[in-house]
Every structure is written in structure tokens, then in C-alpha cells.
Amino acid sequence: MAHADTHAHDDHHExxxxxxGRWLFATNHKDIGTMYLVFALxxxxxxxxxxxxxxxxxxxxxxxxxxxxxxNSLVTTHAxxxxxxxxxxxxVGLANWMIPMQIGAPDxxxxxxxxxxxxxxPFAFTLLLSxxxxxxxxxxGGWTLYPPLSLQGGTSFPLTIxxxxxxxxxxxxxxxxxxxxxxxxxxxxxxxxxxxxxxxTWLITAYLLIAVMPVLAGAVTMLLTDHFFGTSFFNPAGGGxxxxxxxxFWFFGHPEVYILILPAFGIVSEIIPTFSRxxxxxxxxxxxxxxxIAFLSFIVWAHHxxxxxxxxxxxxxxxxxTMLIAxxxxxxxxxxxxxxWRGSLSFEPxxxxxxxxxxxxxxxxxxxxMLAIAPADFQYQDTYFVVAHFHYVxxxxxVFAIMxxxxxxxxxxxxxxxxxxxxxxxxxxxxxxxxVLFFPQxxxxxxxxxxxxxxxxxxxxxxxxxxxxxGLVFGVSQLLFxxxxxxxxxxxxxxxDKVWSDAMPLGLxxxxxxPAPYHSFEDAPxxx
Amino acid sequence: MTESLYRADTAxxxxxxxxxxxxxxxATGVYVAFILLHVPQARG
Ligand code: HEM
Ligand SMILES: [Cu+2]
Numbered sequence: 001m002a003h004a005d006t007h008a009h010d011d012h013h014e015x016x017x018x019x020x021g022r023w024l025f026a027t028n029h030k031d032i033g034t035m036y037l038v039f040a041l042x043x044x045x046x047x048x049x050x051x052x053x054x055x056x057x058x059x060x061x062x063x064x065x066x067x068x069x070x071x072n073s074l075v076t077t078h079a080x081x082x083x084x085x086x087x088x089x090x091x092v093g094l095a096n097w098m099i100p101m102q103i104g105a106p107d108x109x110x111x112x113x114x115x116x117x118x119x120x121x122p123f124a125f126t127l128l129l130s131x132x133x134x135x136x137x138x139x140x141g142g143w144t145l146y147p148p149l150s151l152q153g154g155t156s157f158p159l160t161i162x163x164x165x166x167x168x169x170x171x172x173x174x175x176x177x178x179x180x181x182x183x184x185x186x187x188x189x190x191x192x193x194x195x196x197x198x199x200x201t202w203l204i205t206a207y208l209l210i211a212v213m214p215v216l217a218g219a220v221t222m223l224l225t226d227h228f229f230g231t232s233f234f235n236p237a238g239g240g241x242x243x244x245x246x247x248x249f250w251f252f253g254h255p256e257v258y259i260l261i262l263p264a265f266g267i268v269s270e271i272i273p274t275f276s277r278x279x280x281x282x283x284x285x286x287x288x289x290x291x292x293i294a295f296l297s298f299i300v301w302a303h304h305x306x307x308x309x310x311x312x313x314x315x316x317x318x319x320x321x322t323m324l325i326a327x328x329x330x331x332x333x334x335x336x337x338x339x340x341w342r343g344s345l346s347f348e349p350x351x352x353x354x355x356x357x358x359x360x361x362x363x364x365x366x367x368x369x370m371l372a373i374a375p376a377d378f379q380y381q382d383t384y385f386v387v388a389h390f391h392y393v394x395x396x397x398x399v400f401a402i403m404x405x406x407x408x409x410x411x412x413x414x415x416x417x418x419x420x421x422x423x424x425x426x427x428x429x430x431x432x433x434x435x436v437l438f439f440p441q442x443x444x445x446x447x448x449x450x451x452x453x454x455x456x457x458x459x460x461x462x463x464x465x466x467x468x469x470x471g472l473v474f475g476v477s478q479l480l481f482x483x484x485x486x487x488x489x490x491x492x493x494x495x496x497d498k499v500w501s502d503a504m505p506l507g508l509x510x511x512x513x514x515p516a517p518y519h520s521f522e523d524a525p526x527x528x
Numbered sequence: 529m530t531e532s533l534y535r536a537d538t539a540x541x542x543x544x545x546x547x548x549x550x551x552x553x554x555a556t557g558v559y560v561a562f563i564l565l566h567v568p569q570a571r572g
Contacts, residue, residue: 210554231570240569
């Protein structure tokens with residue numbers, strides 16, 4: 001009856017629209033989620049290609065292939081593409097697919113805005129990348145856009161800034177959509193403290209996005225007016241201060257790194273219980289830890305700028321507040337570990353990636369703590385040690401969690417099981433090579449190799465070669481990921497509704513058939 | 529039965545609209561505030 005009802009309301013609703021229009025005018029959360037994920041995968045390979053070029057140049061000391069300006073543009077756009085083009089859209093894609101299914105809703109709350117926020121992205125990245133074709137080449141001042149260096153860019157400068165404005169608008173719209181969906185569309189009985197952790201971490205991430213993306217937009221707007229309209233926000237000659245830019249940027253930047261990791265925490269918190277066949281240990285503590293991390297992320301920003309010459313009291317404050325984040329982060333690591341304790345563990349690809357996340361993200365957390373020690377950071381600042389730190393938290397951290405999530409939910413999306421053997425190959429090759437790629441960068445940094453430099457002293461040669469070889473293997477291994485996905489979309493053993501086991505998992509998404517129907521819950525499920 | 533928001537009852541749709549508006553205004557507010565806060569410095 002309910003079915004007939006809805007049908008009368010909304011006719012085109014039950015069957016999928018066809019042709020290119022299905023994608024251009026998409027309002028369905030699954031279609032938009034798919035577009036986000038495919039876009040992110042494309043950007044992952046584009047950013048990965050740039051990374052391989054960087055590693056190619058760094059394979060040997062001396063200048064091999066690129067002039068320094070082009071090398072610097074590669075470093076700058078690699079970061080922008082990976083952060084704003086790969087990791088963030090991948091999380092939004094997962095949010096689109098999973099949030100309605102996890103809260104028992106038929107779709108996202110604001111489907112048209114959902115469409116805009118996706119379709120802005122291709123334009124934003126076209127703007128950004130088109131700058132490579134202009135005189136002077138792409139942006140080369142680093143993703144942090146510090147003035148006065150960034151102001152010296154040619155045509156790439158305004159293009160980059162407009163691109164960042166667009167990416168920001170897209171993220172803000174996506175975040176509004178997530179919040180409104182979770183606040184308004186939950187099935188009856190789904191109280192906030194029954195919300196799956198992926199939804200919780202995304203809800204908190206969405207608030208972070210709304211709080212800090214406008215700060216980034218403000219910062220780059222001020223750069224723009226400094227360059228073109230004669231203001232001097234960051235120009236000492238007119239009374240401004242370039243260090244002020246760094247404060248504003250990192251007031252955005254540190255919450256941004258948590259935007260890149262909180263949804264990953266959510267994914268891992270879904271996977272570990274499933275493959276331990278136990279409910280998550282300390283659910284409430286996980287929620288509060290996430291909220292504390294988000295709160296603390298606003299008061300630690302100057303750990304990125306210990307060396308600008310701030311007062312001692314400032315250094316102390318930012319050092320201690322940064323170390324405080326280790327407490328809620330420790331709660332999480334402890335809870336994941338305790339969830340596995342005496343569980344009935346099995347090691348399918350999602351669990352393998354989640355476990356690698358647990359170990360390797362923690363290594364990144366440790367190097368973070370080292371960097372947080374202000375006097376020690378004077379030594380590490382702007383060296384490869386920092387590069388090693390953030391790649392550990394971002395690659396075997398955020399990226400592995402995304403892959404874990406894809407391997408977890410792919411059977412639910414496609415209705416097929418994927419090739420487990422191939423996926424395990426993908427896992428082992430990735431997790432070995434990622435360490436070969438990034439671990440030596442700790443040594444290089446401690447020995448003093450600066451970051452963002454196309455050439456280096458000969459004493460750094462060996463570990464750079466090792467790192468480059470690791471990079472090549474890691475890059476090539478990712479082709480397996482694509483292969484597993486493509487095979488799974490087109491063929492494979494039928495997946496059951498529960499997919500992974502009959503006892504677990506317990507979330508609402510597993511009560512839907514595999515593949516999940518075009519509209520998730522036409523009838524609201526009762527949540528007890 | 530539940531409804532997607534565009535088919536939801538008016539009360540729920542109203543709440544969603546107000547929340548959307550509030551969040552959009554908050555974002556705009558942060559943007560404008562951060563620039564205005566630094567205007568004294570911009571003029572030197
Ligand atoms: C355990 C908590 C963490 C601590 C204590 C920490 C600490 C730090 C510190 C002190 C720096 C500045 C180093 C310098 O420039 O000298 C830094 C840089 C960085 N961190 Fe972390 N971090 C933590 C977690 C994370 C996470 C979870 C992410 C992202 C997912 C992240 C991403 C970054 C990035 C991207 C940079 C470099 C930014 C740049 O200069 O380009 N960090 N971290
Ligand atoms: Cu930080």
C-alpha cells in the first residue's frame with residue numbers, strides 16, 4: 001500500500017532514468033555517490049601520476065628531468081588534487097551511498113544541492129589544472145599558498161584561487177546536506193546514540209567543514225585582493241603581516257586534517273566489529289572521543305608554525321594542546337583493539353585494510369607527537385620527516401580506510417562478491433610498498449633533507465632510491481584495485497544480503513537486498 | 529512509512545529548510561567575519 005502511495009506521488013521515482021541525463025541531472029544518492037567515487041578514483045590516479053614524476057626526479061641527486069619551477073608545480077598540485085580531489089570526494093561518495101542506508105532514509109535530504117555540489121568539482125579541477133597550460137605554468141608555491149611566494153604566481157594564481165573557492169563551495173554544500181539528512185531523515189527509533197559510527201564521524205566532520213572551509217575561502221580571497229586590488233592584508237609595506245596568513249591558513253588547515261581522518265575512523269569502527277563478530281567496544285566513548293578531537297582541532301593550529309618566532313608561552317600552549325589530542329585518539333585505538341579481543345576474527349580484505357590502518361595510522365600519530373614537541377620541531381620543520389608523518393596518516397591512514405570501506409560495501413552496491421584473492425594481492429602489495437615508500441623518509445628528514453626540493457645532497461641518495469622504488473610498486477599495485485572493482489561490477493558470485501556473516505554486521509544497510517535498491521528505504525524501518 | 533524530504537510532511541520540511549538556511553548563513557558569516565576582522569590591517 002505504501003508502495004502504491006509513493007508511486008502516485010512521484011512517478012519517475014521508481015525506475016532509473018537512463019542515458020547521460022541520469023548522471024547530469026542525478027538526484028539519486030547512489031548515482032551521486034557513484035559519481036563522487038569514480039571522480040575520486042580518477043583524481044587518485046592523476047595525483048598518483050604526479051607523485052610518480054616527483055619520485056622519478058628524486059630517484060637520483062642532481063637535476064634529471066624537470067626544471068625546478070615545474071617540479072614545484074607538481075608538488076603543489078599533487079597535494080591539492082589528492083586532498084580536495086581524491087580523499088574528500090571519496091568520503092563524500094561513501095557518505096552519499098551509506099548515510100541514507102544506515103539511517104533508514106530513502107535518499108539524502110537535499111538531492112538537488114547534492115547534484116550541484118558534485119558537478120562543481122569537475123569545473124574546479126579543470127580550472128586548477130588548466131593553469132599548467134598558461135604562461136608561467138601551474139601554481140608552484142605549495143598547497144599552503146603562503147604569501148609572498150604564492151603572490152608571485154602568474155596566471156595560475158587567480159585560477160588556483162577560484163578553483164579553491166569552488167571546491168570550498170562544493171564541500172560546504174555537501175556538509176550541509178549530510179547534517180540536514182542526519183538531523184531530519186532518521187528512521188523512527190534511530191536516536192542519535194544509536195547512529196552508526198560512520199554517520200557520527202561524518203556528522204562531526206560536516207560541522208568542521210562548515211566552520212573552516214569559509215576560513216580558507218577568506219584567506220584566499222584576501223590573497224586575491226592583495227594581488228589585484230591593492231590591499232595589504234599580508235603585505236608589511238602596507239601594514240599587513242605575512243605571518244597572519246599562516247595563522248589563518250592553519251586555523252583552517254589543522255581541522256582540515258581531521259576532516260581527512262574522522263570519516264576514516266568511522267569506516268574502521270564499522271569494519272572491525274563485523275570481522276570480530278562482536279559489537280564495538282565503548283560506542284559512547286567513541287562518539288565523545290570524536291567530538292573531543294573535533295573540538296581540540298581548533299586550538300592546536302600553530303604547531304605548524306613553531307618556527308615563525310612566537311612567544312614561548314604560545315609555543316607551550318600549542319605544544320600541550322596538540323599532545324592533548326593523543327588522549328581521545330588513544331581512546332579510539334584502545335577501543336578498536338578491545339573490540340578484537342576474544343573476538344572470532346576473520347581476515348577478509350576490508351579487515352586487512354582496517355588492521356593495516358590501525359598499525360600504520362598509529363605510526364603517523366607517533367611521528368605527529370614528535371613534531372608536536374616545539375624544541376624538537378625546530379629541527380624537523382620543513383624536512384622529509386614532516387612528509388613522512390603526514391603521508392603515514394593520509395595514505396595507510398585515510399586512503400586505506402577508504403579502500404577498506406569500498407571492499408566492505410562493494411558487494412552491497414553491486415550485488416556481487418569480488419575476487420578475494422586479487423583483493424588480498426592488492427592489500428599485501430600496497431601495505432608492503434607503502435612502508436618502503438614512506439618509512440625511509442623519516443630517516444631522510446632526521447638527517448636534514450628539506451621538503452619541496454627537486455635536488456639533494458648525495459648523502460641522501462640511498463633512501464631516496466628505496467623510496468622511489470616503493471612508490472612505483474605502490475602506484476602500480478593500485479591498478480589491481482581498479483581491476484577488482486571493474487570485475488565485481490560486471491560479474492561475480494551473488495552476494496547475500498548480510499554479505500559478511502549471519503551474526504554480524506548489524507547495521508540497517510544489511511537489511512536491504514544486495515544490490516541495494518535504487519531508493520533505499522521506501523518504508524521506514526523500525527529501529528529498536 | 530517514511531518520505532524522502534521532498535515528500536515529507538510540512539513540519540519536517542520546515543525544520544530541514546531552517547537548518548539548511550542556518551548552516552548556509554553560518555558559513556557565509558564565518559567567511560565575511562574572517563575578512564572583516566583583518567580589514568584594519570589591510571589598510572595599514
Ligand atoms: C596524532 C595526532 C597528530 C599530531 C600530534 C600531529 C602533529 C603535527 C605537527 C606538529 C605538524 C607540523 C610539523 C611541521 O611542519 O614541522 C604536522 C603536520 C602535518 N600533519 Fe599532523 N599530527 C597528527 C595527526 C595528523 C592527521 C590525522 C593528519 C591527517 C590525516 C595529519 C596531517 C598532517 C599534514 C598534512 C601535515 C603537514 C602540513 C604541511 O606542512 O604541508 N596529521 N602534524
Ligand atoms: Cu596540525
